[in-house]
Amino acid sequence: MNEFERKIADFVRSEGLIGAGERVLAAVSGGADSVALLRVLQAMRDEGAEFEVAVGHVNHNLRGAASDGDEAFVKVLAERMGVEVRSESVDTVGHAKKHRVSTETAARRLRMEGLGRMADELGCGLIATAHHMDDNAETVVHRLMRGTGYRGLGGIWPRKVFGSGRRYVRPLLCVRRREIVDYCTDKGVEWRHDHTNDELVYTRNRIRHAVLPGLEAESEGDLVRELFGLSTAARGMTERIEREAKRCWGRIVRAESxxxxxxxxxxxxxxxxxxxxxxxxxxxxxxxxxxxxxxxxxxxxxxxxxxxxxxxxxxxxxxxxxxxxxxxxxxxxREQREAVHPARQVLAVEGVTQFGIWEIRAEVLGADEVDMAAVEGNADRRVEYFDADRVEGEIMVRCREDGDRFRPIWGRGVKKVGKFLTDLKANERERGEVVVFEDSEGDILWVGPLRASEKAKVRADTRRVLRVEMDRAGQK
Incomplete structure (x- = not known):
C-alpha cells in the first residue's frame, strides 16, 4: 500500500468504519473519487483486511449517451477487478416532475433507493460513498449560508445510519480532492468526467468553483482542513449532547406510540x-x-x-x-380536531360506547366493590363515578352545544360550559374533544373528561356506583 492508501486505511480503522466480516457496497459513479474508493478498498483487502467488496452504480439518465457510458465503464472496471457489480437505470426527470422536486433532490432519492436495493440483493450491510474533505467543506459553507447550528457544522459524518436503518460510511473524508486526482494519475487509473459538475447553475457547484477558492485565497492555512477540524469537533459535541438527550428522554417522555x-x-x-x-x-x-x-x-x-x-x-x-x-x-x-361526532347516542352501561375519538366504558358496581376514599380523591380525569340510583333514565352522550350549563362539582353555582372551559384555560384541542353526558331530564352529569357536576355525585349513602371511563380509541 502507498501513503495515500495507508492514510485512508488508518482512518477506516480509527473511525471503526468497516468491521471484520462486513460486506461493503462501494457506490461507484465512474468519477475519480469513486474509482479511487474502489481501488483503496481492494488494496486494503489485498493487505489482509477481512471484509468483502461489491460495486453498485445508478444511471440517472441525465446526460444521454454519457450516462450510459458511465454505466458501461463501471461494469467493465468492476469485472476487471474481479468485483461483483450491479447497476440500476432510473428516470430522474420523470421522478422530479411527478413529485414536484428539483432534479438534484430526485437524483439523490433515487440513488439512495437504488443503492439500498442493490445492497440487499448483494447481501451488503454497508454502503461506502466517495465523499472527501472538500465535499465536507462545501457542505459546511452551504449550511452556513442558509443558517445552521453545531450539528450542521458537523458536515458529512464518517458513518451514518439513516431512518431506513441503512448504514453508510465515507472512507475518503480524510483526504483532499487533489490528493485523489494525484493518486489516480500516479496509478494510471482512468475515470469519467461529469460535465454537469462544472455548471455554475447549481449552488453546490458555485461553492466548489467560486466561493471556496475565494475563501482559500484569503486564508493563511489550509481552509478545507480547518473546516474538517471544526466539523470533527462539532460532531464530538453533537454526540455528547445526543447522549444527554437520550438520558433525559426516559425522564420527560410520558407516552410514545x-x-x-x-x-x-x-x-x-x-x-x-x-x-x-x-x-x-x-x-x-x-x-x-x-x-x-x-x-x-x-x-x-x-x-x-x-x-x-x-x-x-x-x-x-x-x-x-x-x-x-x-x-x-x-x-x-389529527383530523380528530375537526372530527364530526354523531349527534348523540345512548351510553351503553355494562359495555363500550364508541363516540368520535373516544371509547367509553361504563359499569355499575356495588358500593362494597368500590374504594370510596379512592373515589373521593380521584385524580384521573378520564374516569368518573356517579350515584347510579340518582341518575334519571338513560344517559345520553353528545357534543357540546351553545348554551350548555351545569353545576361543576366543587364549584359555586351554575356555570355555562363555555365559561367553565375558559376559566379552566382549556386549549383548542381540549375544547374540540369535550363530550357531554346528560340524563333523560337534560341535566349535564359530566363535561368529559374535564369535570363532573354536582348532580348524581357519589355520597356517603350511595349504594350503587356507576363508573365511566373515557379512552382514546385504540389506546386502551
Whole structure:
C-alpha cells in the first residue's frame, strides 16, 4: 500500500468504519473519487483486511449517451477487478416532475433507493460513498449560508445510519480532492468526467468553483482542513449532547406510540438549549416527520411554544407540535380536531360506547366493590363515578352545544360550559374533544373528561356506583 492508501486505511480503522466480516457496497459513479474508493478498498483487502467488496452504480439518465457510458465503464472496471457489480437505470426527470422536486433532490432519492436495493440483493450491510474533505467543506459553507447550528457544522459524518436503518460510511473524508486526482494519475487509473459538475447553475457547484477558492485565497492555512477540524469537533459535541438527550428522554417522555410523542412540558422547557433541541429533533424523527425540512425557525417556535400552556405550530409534511396544559405533544395533524361526532347516542352501561375519538366504558358496581376514599380523591380525569340510583333514565352522550350549563362539582353555582372551559384555560384541542353526558331530564352529569357536576355525585349513602371511563380509541 502507498501513503495515500495507508492514510485512508488508518482512518477506516480509527473511525471503526468497516468491521471484520462486513460486506461493503462501494457506490461507484465512474468519477475519480469513486474509482479511487474502489481501488483503496481492494488494496486494503489485498493487505489482509477481512471484509468483502461489491460495486453498485445508478444511471440517472441525465446526460444521454454519457450516462450510459458511465454505466458501461463501471461494469467493465468492476469485472476487471474481479468485483461483483450491479447497476440500476432510473428516470430522474420523470421522478422530479411527478413529485414536484428539483432534479438534484430526485437524483439523490433515487440513488439512495437504488443503492439500498442493490445492497440487499448483494447481501451488503454497508454502503461506502466517495465523499472527501472538500465535499465536507462545501457542505459546511452551504449550511452556513442558509443558517445552521453545531450539528450542521458537523458536515458529512464518517458513518451514518439513516431512518431506513441503512448504514453508510465515507472512507475518503480524510483526504483532499487533489490528493485523489494525484493518486489516480500516479496509478494510471482512468475515470469519467461529469460535465454537469462544472455548471455554475447549481449552488453546490458555485461553492466548489467560486466561493471556496475565494475563501482559500484569503486564508493563511489550509481552509478545507480547518473546516474538517471544526466539523470533527462539532460532531464530538453533537454526540455528547445526543447522549444527554437520550438520558433525559426516559425522564420527560410520558407516552410514545407510532406517530405521537407526549412530553412533560416543564421537564422539556428546563433542559439546556442544546439538549432541548436534540430532544425535539429526536421526537420529530420518531413521529416520522424527518429532519431535512426542519429549520432553526421551527426549533425556536417549539421552544417558545413550550413556555405556554396552550398553542400549536405546524411542521412540514402534515405534522404538528401542540402545547396542552402540562404536556407538549409531537405528532401528525389529527383530523380528530375537526372530527364530526354523531349527534348523540345512548351510553351503553355494562359495555363500550364508541363516540368520535373516544371509547367509553361504563359499569355499575356495588358500593362494597368500590374504594370510596379512592373515589373521593380521584385524580384521573378520564374516569368518573356517579350515584347510579340518582341518575334519571338513560344517559345520553353528545357534543357540546351553545348554551350548555351545569353545576361543576366543587364549584359555586351554575356555570355555562363555555365559561367553565375558559376559566379552566382549556386549549383548542381540549375544547374540540369535550363530550357531554346528560340524563333523560337534560341535566349535564359530566363535561368529559374535564369535570363532573354536582348532580348524581357519589355520597356517603350511595349504594350503587356507576363508573365511566373515557379512552382514546385504540389506546386502551
Amino acid at each position: 407510532g406517530d405521537r410523542v407526549v412530553m412533560d412540558r416543564a421537564g422539556f422547557a428546563e433542559l439546556t438549549r442544546g439538549v432541548r433541541q436534540a430532544v425535539a429533533r429526536r421526537a420529530i424523527v420518531r413521529i416520522g416527520c424527518g429532519e431535512r425540512d426542519i429549520t432553526r425557525v421551527h426549533y425556536e417556535s417549539i421552544f417558545e411554544l413550550a413556555g405556554n400552556a396552550s398553542g400549536r405550530i405546524e411542521l412540514p409534511g402534515g405534522y404538528e407540535v401542540v402545547s396542552e396544559g402540562d404536556m407538549v405533544v409531537f405528532g401528525k395533524v
